[in-house]
Amino acid sequence: MSELLEIGDRLVAQARADEQVEVVVGRSTSTGVRVYEGEIEQLSSATSAGVGVRVVAGGRQGFAYAGSLDPDVMADTLAEARDNATFASHDEHLGLAEPDGVPVPELDLYRESLTQVATDAKVDLAIALEKAVKAQDPRISAVESANYADGWSEGAVITSTGIRTVGRETSCYVSASCVASDGDDTQTGYGFSVGRTMEDLDLESAAADAGRRATRLLGATKPSSGRFTIVLDPYVTAQLLGIIGSTLSGEAVLKGRSLFADRVGESVAAGSLTLIDDATNPLAYSSSETDGEGLASRRNVLIDQGVLQGFVHNAYTARRAGTTSTANAVRGFSSTPGVGCRALSLVPGTALQPELLAGVGEGVLIASVSGLHSGVNPVSGDFSTGAQGLRISGGEIAEPLREFTIASTLQKMLAEVDAVGADLEWLPMRSAGVSLVVRDVTVSGS
């Protein structure tokens, strides 16, 4: 890790008196195994490294990156970033992050043991996963893929304004997708498990999820259209939170692209809803000690019992909004920092999913959604996605449903949240899943 700091120090030392220079250096290795019918289909190993350089001079910003730590290439990258800055607009709020006194949390995200695992053990795990999926149900007709992947990465941010941080982490996951068949009917399911080291992985639960998700949809039919109370499965809620999070970006607010601009202190959601972004939570797959500008990660409450508390910021948007960074700079070495939520979750309620279903009585359980990128507009709030799931009848799960859409608006969905489940789970994404009951959503089918 010290090598990354040295690389950064050397480049930052070339900063001229009238400019700020930020260097982001990253390095990672990864292994991926995919098995099919008991044999290795793909086995890949990779090492990547690169550097991103941001220059702010005379109120203008420029950026360049290179996928290489070659000293000559890095020198070129600094020169290119400098040149790019001269063509950008002047903006008095531009500037790098500066140390803000918040102590960097120690999160223990790196496990040496993962780096010592032999390749054969990784292959065996993927083969075991494939077997476990097949064993779930006689109707599992194929396991399209069973995967194991892991990697370690380290990254450093060094600036001429006094930021100098470095961190490293390991992560691994297994995932499987399978097909269930019954007569002419075919359905698919997926399951996964994530961790920082191999021992964290729960193969059986990943396999059970894949099998259950595929088989429970067999025989699904298209529902008739209507308005229903829906219950989102945890993974669907996590996807929804990702979109809600994007509307709470300080950048979206400043640029007039947020639904929630000017609504701090107002009620924007049901009272049962408290939304927190907290990358210091070590359980979160996306947790990390610092943000993309090297500031200490911290816990930010965005919506408290339905009331909007504020937005997330990086150094630039905070300065422009007249506030301080919430450590929400999000980026890799190949881009400048954006603003985004880093580890979002709802504060869980007390009821598990069966109890929520009993409370709903009649409705639809949404098992998965598709087309979030094409049917949801975070600026207007229009929400429409493809979906499949199961009817809720008499407070219990009834027949499977497919080929329908659910539609509402983001504003309305937040206000119509009836209950948050107790089944919070962290997923391999920037938000956590939890069952969520939402009233009055339009289901379009036949």
Added chain:
Amino acid sequence: MIEPAVVSRALGVALKTGGDFAEVFVEDKRSSSARLDDGRIEELGSGRDRGAGIRVVVGDTTGFAHTADLSEQGLTAAAEAAAAAARGGGGGVRTVDLTPRVVSSQVVGTRPEEVGKATKVELLRRADEVARAQGGAISQVSASYGDSRRRILVANSDGLLAEDDQTRTLFVVGAVASGDAGMQTGRRSVGHTMGFELFDRYQVEDLAREAADQALTKLAARPAPSGSLPVVIGRGGGGVLFHEACGHGLEADHIQKNVSVFAGRVGEQVASPLVTLVDDGTVANEWGTFAIDDEGTVAQRNVLIEDGVLTDYMWDRLRARKEGRDLSGNGRRQSYKHLPMVRMTNTYLLNGAGSADDIVADTPNGVYVAQLGGGQVNTATGDFVFGMTEAYLIEDGRITEPLRQGNLIGNGPKVLELIDAVADDFEFGPPGTCGKDGQGVPVGDGVPTLRVSELTIGGTAA
């Protein structure tokens, strides 16, 4: 890019553990971008990505490793890692004789890297100015410019050695309009496999005006209907329908694993007789065009569905080799860090004999989609969705009120059968990025105006 002798030795190392097939893919990509938002030139960026990916195939197993170190040492290390992954039975030293394949690469009018940054920035400013001038309700404008030059070299143990030099240029304008009922967005993008001459073909002022108009029009949009209705898809912007409804399902990797509703159906009627669908990597300057694919295969035009009958799938080297058949030029990858797989290039529907005006006039009630957004498909079930970013009601055979954004849902094989009218006004649509298994590649698509007799529209209006 790299000495053939060095590549040849790397292939020898890759085959050391008994591989049946080895390949070295070298990539050197330079990109530049400029972005305007909120009235400011926020950023100019430059990028360089250079490296090699090496794969070794033994039976059904593929070993893969990549490196950013293009020295002989770096390539040898990657070749050894890929070979170790593919652990074959045999061994020994094999030499590979490479025969260069000469491919006529793209002719670029004006190399983007030779155009001054100030000129690129000026395009953004003009777009911003024109979009804002469309009306006081335009509350925000963003614009971005991007170009890339990607040079690749592919060499394999069959003796193939081929190179390509691909230049793409892209321009996007986004507008936000604010009204009493909230905000709406508009967007126009153009991208082609060409250089800076893109701006001879398109005026950024036109794109800006269209993006702003789209946002303004949508301010008055009413909630889309909920339920099944006839849907007319406008020319150009509707190509993603076929990309999702059947394109992915015709990729041979899904076919070989039997996770496509189109598996085993070659020779069968899978669509309305009005449907002739082509995937074609050779269309001059289209977004998904190239001289060779990322496995060194020369780009081809492939007819997938002819008069409704399924004629063939799309293939990459691995899948074609298994079947003992010809390649189709559909082996693509996002970068040297990725394994190639079966991907579409430019996928489009051929013209029919109808007239677009007649199709709308013959539709008493329905929805007209002028511009589709992205989509998503489950190839195993055939269920797919696609978004409508600009759509209108059809009432009494006339296009009337604008509709709010939403998704449409259908089942691929069923929807293909329900296409009951195809016009003669074909056009390519905006540039797309197709995502599959975590890799994004540039793709093109296009359609003439067409009608699906019934599709489920995911709106909220009864």
